[in-house]
Amino acid sequence: MNDTFLKACRGEKVDYTPVWMMRQAGRYLPEYQKVRSKLTFLELCKTPELAAEVTIQPVDILGVDAAILFSDILIPLEAMGLTLEFHEKIGPVFPNPVRDRQAVERLIIPDPDEHLNFVLETIRILRRELAQKVPLIGFAGAPFTLATYLIEGGSSKFFFDTKKMMFAEPELYSSLLEKITDCTTVYLKAQAAAGAQALQIFDSWAGVLAPGDFARCALPYVQRIIADLRKSTDVPIIYFANNGATLLDLSKTSGADVLGLDWRVDIAKAVEQLGPDVSVQGNLDPIALLLPEKDLRARVAKILAGGSKARGHICNLGHGIHQFTPPAQAKIFIDAVHELSRKTS
Amino acid sequence: MNDTFLKACRGEKVDYTPVWMMRQAGRYLPEYQKVRSKLTFLELCKTPELAAEVTIQPVDILGVDAAILFSDILIPLEAMGLTLEFHEKIGPVFPNPVRDRQAVERLIIPDPDEHLNFVLETIRILRRELAQKVPLIGFAGAPFTLATYLIEGGSSKFFFDTKKMMFAEPELYSSLLEKITDCTTVYLKAQAAAGAQALQIFDSWAGVLAPGDFARCALPYVQRIIADLRKSTDVPIIYFANNGATLLDLSKTSGADVLGLDWRVDIAKAVEQLGPDVSVQGNLDPIALLLPEKDLRARVAKILAGGSKARGHICNLGHGIHQFTPPAQAKIFIDAVHELSRKTS
Numbered sequence: 237m238n239d240t241f242l243k244a245c246r247g248e249k250v251d252y253t254p255v256w257m258m259r260q261a262g263r264y265l266p267e268y269q270k271v272r273s274k275l276t277f278l279e280l281c282k283t284p285e286l287a288a289e290v291t292i293q294p295v296d297i298l299g300v301d302a303a304i305l306f307s308d309i310l311i312p313l314e315a316m317g318l319t320l321e322f323h324e325k326i327g328p329v330f331p332n333p334v335r336d337r338q339a340v341e342r343l344i345i346p347d348p349d350e351h352l353n354f355v356l357e358t359i360r361i362l363r364r365e366l367a368q369k370v371p372l373i374g375f376a377g378a379p380f381t382l383a384t385y386l387i388e389g390g391s392s393k394f395f396f397d398t399k400k401m402m403f404a405e406p407e408l409y410s411s412l413l414e415k416i417t418d419c420t421t422v423y424l425k426a427q428a429a430a431g432a433q434a435l436q437i438f439d440s441w442a443g444v445l446a447p448g449d450f451a452r453c454a455l456p457y458v459q460r461i462i463a464d465l466r467k468s469t470d471v472p473i474i475y476f477a478n479n480g481a482t483l484l485d486l487s488k489t490s491g492a493d494v495l496g497l498d499w500r501v502d503i504a505k506a507v508e509q510l511g512p513d514v515s516v517q518g519n520l521d522p523i524a525l526l527l528p529e530k531d532l533r534a535r536v537a538k539i540l541a542g543g544s545k546a547r548g549h550i551c552n553l554g555h556g557i558h559q560f561t562p563p564a565q566a567k568i569f570i571d572a573v574h575e576l577s578r579k580t581s
Numbered sequence: 582m583n584d585t586f587l588k589a590c591r592g593e594k595v596d597y598t599p600v601w602m603m604r605q606a607g608r609y610l611p612e613y614q615k616v617r618s619k620l621t622f623l624e625l626c627k628t629p630e631l632a633a634e635v636t637i638q639p640v641d642i643l644g645v646d647a648a649i650l651f652s653d654i655l656i657p658l659e660a661m662g663l664t665l666e667f668h669e670k671i672g673p674v675f676p677n678p679v680r681d682r683q684a685v686e687r688l689i690i691p692d693p694d695e696h697l698n699f700v701l702e703t704i705r706i707l708r709r710e711l712a713q714k715v716p717l718i719g720f721a722g723a724p725f726t727l728a729t730y731l732i733e734g735g736s737s738k739f740f741f742d743t744k745k746m747m748f749a750e751p752e753l754y755s756s757l758l759e760k761i762t763d764c765t766t767v768y769l770k771a772q773a774a775a776g777a778q779a780l781q782i783f784d785s786w787a788g789v790l791a792p793g794d795f796a797r798c799a800l801p802y803v804q805r806i807i808a809d810l811r812k813s814t815d816v817p818i819i820y821f822a823n824n825g826a827t828l829l830d831l832s833k834t835s836g837a838d839v840l841g842l843d844w845r846v847d848i849a850k851a852v853e854q855l856g857p858d859v860s861v862q863g864n865l866d867p868i869a870l871l872l873p874e875k876d877l878r879a880r881v882a883k884i885l886a887g888g889s890k891a892r893g894h895i896c897n898l899g900h901g902i903h904q905f906t907p908p909a910q911a912k913i914f915i916d917a918v919h920e921l922s923r924k925t926s
Binding site: 394395396399400403404443444445446447448449479481482499500501502521523524526527528531538554558560 | 739740741744745748749788789790791792793794824826827844845846847866868869871872873876883899903905
């Protein structure tokens with residue numbers, strides 16, 4: 237198996253910089269669209285053979301160095317007892333938002349073997365099918381990010397209700413976050429036990445918080461999850477606080493092996509700021525994949541140069557690949573990372 | 582007239598820290614809602630007497646130290662020859678997005694006296710009515726931000742089409758930006774000539790750009806506008822690159838007297854980074870206005886302490902006030918800034 241990705245996570249020596257792309261199993265690939273056309277997004281998440289198939293597609297088509305489980309961060313929230321719907325164009329919707337004590341108390345901590353077995357089964361299939369290929373990354377949403385969906389009832393622009401609870405009802409907020417934290421911990425433990433070889437925690441909305449609020453209302457829950465995971469597994473853990481340029485020093489205390497960087501950050505500066513104890517992942521602007529080949533390669537070279545000073549660097553986009561990206565452009569990116577990093581390593 | 586705001590912009594000594602709030606003339610005020618209920622948003626922008634009335638409301642009701650013209654950054658784009666609609670819940674819509682050479686060539690550079698006279702008339706009314714009160718801020722959108730609305734046809738989540746043009750059709754992109762820059766320059770000059778005593782340039786979407794792209798594709802147009810304005814007016818200029826934590830060093834080269842800070846930034850760190858040549862404006866999370874009074878005042882004290890090291894500090898929110906904010910909470914904020922800054926100055 238190509239274990240370059242795992243080595244870079246741990247800061248071990250590699251022959252070239254490993255690369256994968258957030259949302260690499262997704263709509264920009266015609267092969268994905270073909271599978272997806274037969275069933276809904278949620279059905280695809282819950283059909284292990286097909287979820288495994290689309291997970292492997294970018295490995296075979298693009299030559300990425302890691303596979304990431306095809307799923308969604310909201311899947312375990314449904315298992316907490318909530319109705320979850322995906323509406324075309326609108327995105328995810330929780331028709332019954334969690335905004336009071338009663339709603340928090342109704343939430344259950346799901347038993348992954350019972351309520352989320354389709355995820356674990358997907359992981360087991362993938363470990364067999366990826367055995368000669370690349371490592372498999374499992375994942376979950378970070379508690380703050382998951383809480384925003386529950387409180388807002390879906391995606392949000394200003395996160396008014398989330399922050400309102402955080403600011404005006406701090407005890408209710410923390411009781412909700414604690415429950416999500418417990419759920420996420422057992423869920424990630426189960427993923428590792430089923431065979432996930434690395435775990436990424438997506439804090440997609442961390443960047444809407446001022447640093448002090450992040451430190452008080454988001455980070456402690458991530459720290460607790462990671463500390464708990466360390467007791468039962470030694471798989472590398474990646475923490476990605478999206479839009480988190482001002483949260484880097486705090487994110488470093490999360491306990492993660494790898495910190496994800498979004499594209500707003502100058503990777504060279506971030507590496508200097510973070511020091512030698514952590515690897516980094518990122519951070520091309522996903523839409524910069526549309527650059528002409530020469531310019532795209534130049535941009536990759538710059539990111540590789542910035543990442544080369546880190547303990548370890550996993551090249552990636554700074555956010556999920558956009559659905560209208562031509563796969564050929566993604567291939568230029570992946571190939572450029574491999575080729576240019578071999579030259580300089 | 583209370584000129585504390587203007588003094589802080591220029592870094593002159595003040596007796597207390599001046600404060601105003603982005604979107605302070607807006608939907609959170611029942612007095613605004615009453616005026617607005619009689620006509621559409623665009624009609625309100627184009628009715629000088631009423632636009633002036635809502636501009637003054639927060640001055641009288643809350644005691645802010647500056648008034649900002651009630652208008653919208655998209656107003657001059659309509660005057661460039663485009664259809665602009667405001668849809669409830671969706672926001673602004675340009676039914677005919679600007680995505681090719683022909684569309685760019687069709688754009689006109691409006692004569693403010695002819696096409697935007699309602700704005701200038703509003704400013705003239707306001708200068709009379711505010712004469713014994715506070716200074717009046719005029720404003721415009723920054724070229725990159727304005728371009729996103731034209732190219733996307735409205736608000737956007739990923740700015741795919743904007744970045745696509747930027748990355749794949751750089752000449753088309755720059756010809757569009759140059760035209761918007763020319764329009765914005767004459768528009769801001771006209772505002773200053775009509776009596777605006779400070780000018781703010783809102784780069785609401787600057788934060789979706791990687792620093793290198795901001796430096797190449799957004800900042801130069803802002804620099805050009807400010808340099809041109811300096812030739813004919815000495816009013817203070819505020820540049821606000823929203824979500825721009827990683828763009829601060831670059832923003833400092835914009836030529837502005839004051840840099841706006843969004844709430845993601847630690848103001849003390851930003852001031853240290855920016856040095857003694859520029860004033861700062863910001864930066865409370867607007868939704869932190871929902872904090873209990875004691876906590877809100879503590880947060881204001883922290884921002885004042887951070888801002889006190891700057892050449893000048895204008896207290897403000899880090900983004901526009903949210904429509905569901907109780908005015909009484911906004912009043913606590915304004916009063917706390919005045920009271921706490923008098924103690925320490």
